Amino acid sequence: MNIQISKWLLLAIISSSVFLSVMDIFIVNVAIPHIKTGIHGTDSDIQLVIALYLLGYATFLVTGGRAGDYYGKKRVFAAAMLLFVVTSAACGFAQTPWQLNAARFFQGVSAAWMIPQGITYIQELFRGGRERVKALGIYGSVAGSASVIGQFLGGLLPETNGFLEGWRLIFLINLPIGLLVLPMALMFLPPDQRRKGAGFDHSGVLLLTGALVSIIYPLIRGRELNWPLWCIAMLITGGVLLALFVTDQKQKQLRGRLPLLDVRLFGFRDFNIGMAVVLFYFMVQDSYFLINVMLLETGLGFSSAETGMLFVFQGVGYVIASLVSLRLVPLFGKKVLQAGVLIMIITLALHIAVLNGPDVDRQLLYPILFAYGTGCGSVLPSLLAVGLKNIPIELAGAASGTFSTFQQTAIALGIGVIGGIFFSSLGPLPDVAAYISAYRMATVTNIGLLGLVGFFLWLLPGDEPLRSPADAACPIQSSN
Structure with a gap:
């Protein structure tokens, strides 16, 4: 109907x-x-x-x-x-x-x-x-x-x-x-014709899924289980599967078949730099929420409602800055993103300074999280433009799909690595001091990752304006 x-x-x-x-x-x-x-x-x-x-x-x-x-x-x-x-x-x-x-x-x-x-x-x-x-x-x-x-x-x-x-x-x-x-x-979506020429890269999906699960799962589980041999074996297996995936994709490309990822993209230097930016930025994104929630609610006794309101302020800062940055990027190029990264680094340092004990000045946290959100909003909406800047138009669709796959994988990797640093620093019976110490260690690591984001942005050639992300037909990104 x-x-x-x-x-x-x-x-x-x-x-x-x-x-x-x-x-x-x-x-x-x-x-x-x-x-x-x-x-x-x-x-x-x-x-x-x-x-x-x-x-x-x-x-x-x-x-x-x-x-x-x-x-x-x-x-x-x-x-x-x-x-x-x-x-x-x-x-x-x-x-x-x-x-x-x-x-x-x-x-x-x-x-x-x-x-x-x-x-x-x-x-x-x-x-x-x-x-x-x-x-x-x-x-x-x-x-x-x-x-x-x-x-x-x-x-x-x-x-x-x-x-x-x-x-x-x-x-x-x-x-x-x-x-x-x-x-x-x-009832309402218009029907469409099936395109028989479109196919599936079943082996590519299996290899990539196996590789990512074999890497991420032991990174998360291994610390808690004291790194048993099967965790080490899974990590090695993940590396082997990832190498096989790359080889498989190259061979399919040479044979004229449709691979899961178009390996021609990695022949563009700017795309590779853009993917490095994506990797280190998104490792920070969700790990930030994980370690802050654990410190605020479990360590410092905040209610989940209060924590949620703090993150709403962060989200509002993101939305406002994203609207402004999309107007500024066509004028100032990557400088807008570099400024956003600097804001994120400064406000993370303020997180460490303010979250220093049970008697936290809770009202001070709201402007700090809002400012952190403005930094995120200055960076995230234009990351795709960074990666696609010099990609030929015929590869833009493949590039946006690769970008999104890389983005979600980087977030999962960040949860494993930064979350692992945080939880391994807590110890078996953590008190407030242990939570604060673990939080500082994990947040300093995130600051270092943002420093790498800034470095790879600096490596991108020139300060000419970047292409608007709206020009690319891309899957939507998670938003702050």
Whole structure:
């Protein structure tokens, strides 16, 4: 059944996918201590709650786009939305860490299959340049709003007393939204023709998934288990699988087959530098939330609602700065990003200075987090432009898919590495002083990573203006 409705209403249906996908990253961040208590999990269990969602998203994002070509965007969008609802329910009713983390991985996979269909629909529904920019702007604003709403709800819902434990609501809240959108998508989204020429790189997906899981999982689990031999073996296996993946992709490229990642991209120096920027920046992004939530709520006794409000201020700073930076980047190029990195470094130093004991000046934290958000907002919206600056237009789609895969993988890696530094510094029976010391060590590491971001930005040639990210048809980024 296909009923004709306004394309702006179709945009609302499409945008629900990015709203749910981004919200589920940020709503979990604030609720981590409640989730850990609710499932009787360990430190590594809660790291995996974040990391496995991102790994599922990262490894299946490109494949999700190909699925839309092969099976049809409408079918894939609806199927992925249904899977997202089912896996959200599985997360909400999980009884053990294993159940929750398995569901989180497949929740990330379903998000990876939803997002590319929405991006493609926007390209097809909004043909005019100005209209398309407006539609992409609305889509991006929905993602930004989802990050702020997620942080607010992640603080509020775990403290709700009712029939279910409050932390479960952060997953179950997806159900009414998904069940409302699903029939609307089936009724209103226009049908499309399947393109038989589009295929899947099944072996590439398996190799990349195996490599990333074999690297990230032992990085998170190994510390807690005192690095048993199987953890070392997994790390070695991950390195071997990654090498095989690169070889496999090169061979497919030479044979004229469609690889998961277009290895020609890595022949461009600026793209490689841009990917280094992406790696070190996104290692900081979610690890920042993890270590701050653990210090504030578990170490210093903040309520999750208060922590959520602090991150809302950070999110508001991000949104304001992102709107300003997108106007400044065409004029001043990479200098805007360099200024943003400097702001982030300074405000992280202020985090360390202020979060120095149980008697924290809580009111002072609000402007500090707001300022940190402005630094993020000055950097993140234009990172894609950095990576695609000198990429030929025929490779822009492949480059944006590679960018998003790299982005989500870097976040998961940051959770493993920075989270590992934080938790290994706590000791078996941590007190407030131990939390503050562990936080300082992890935050200093993040400052060092941001220093590397600044260094690689400096390596990029010239200060000429960068191309606007709106010029590239790319999967939306998580927003602060």
